[in-house]
Amino acid sequence: MRIIRGTFYALICVIVLAGCAGKGEADSDGTKQEKVKDQEAEKSARTETEAGMSEDMEQEISELADGVYTAEFHTDSSMFHVNEACEGRGTLTVEKGEMTIHISLASKNIVNLYPGSAADAGKEGAEVLLPTEDTVTYSDGMTEEVYGFDVPVPVLEEEFELALIGTKGTWYDHKVRVSAPEPVE
Secondary structure, eight states, rough: HHHHHHHHHHHHHHHHHHHHHTTOOOOOOOEEEEHHHHHHHHHHHHHHHHHHHHHHHHHHHOOOOSSSEEEEEESSSSSBBBHHHTEEEEEEEETTTEEEEEEEEEOOOOOEEEEEOHHHHTTTOEEEEOEEEEEEEEEEOOOEEEEEEEEEEEEESSSSSEEEEEOOOOOOOOEEEEEEEOOOO
């Protein structure tokens, strides 16, 4: 994925530099109309190239091979986040095209998660995600028992709903995003 991103950025730089190099030159017949046509053609080619690279990147993301990865887990809340010992990352498992990320939280204050909205989580029969007890080790060597969860990931690089309930018994809506998967070696 890094190679594709690097190639994409290099291609964009070449296109931009090529466009900038010709701006100072005058057309041989001096007509402004031809210069405008050339700029429009260049812009169109650049847009088509960017769209093609974007589609390639999206296809690679959506076709993540079965395996185990680390991935960033982003939330819309400072109260709900991955434990600092995990540096914002969780363990993403891809099996038969289905993705699940295991996250270790900061404490045991969040007792259940629900892949969807808080309104749906509160309905009878809603299948909530149960916690695991994880041990995290901080940089100073201290360890702590916290709750972890296996969260289904419907899509990478895009936000999705994930509701939580804490020790006070109220469901809250949150938006989360999983990104930057890297294979575990």
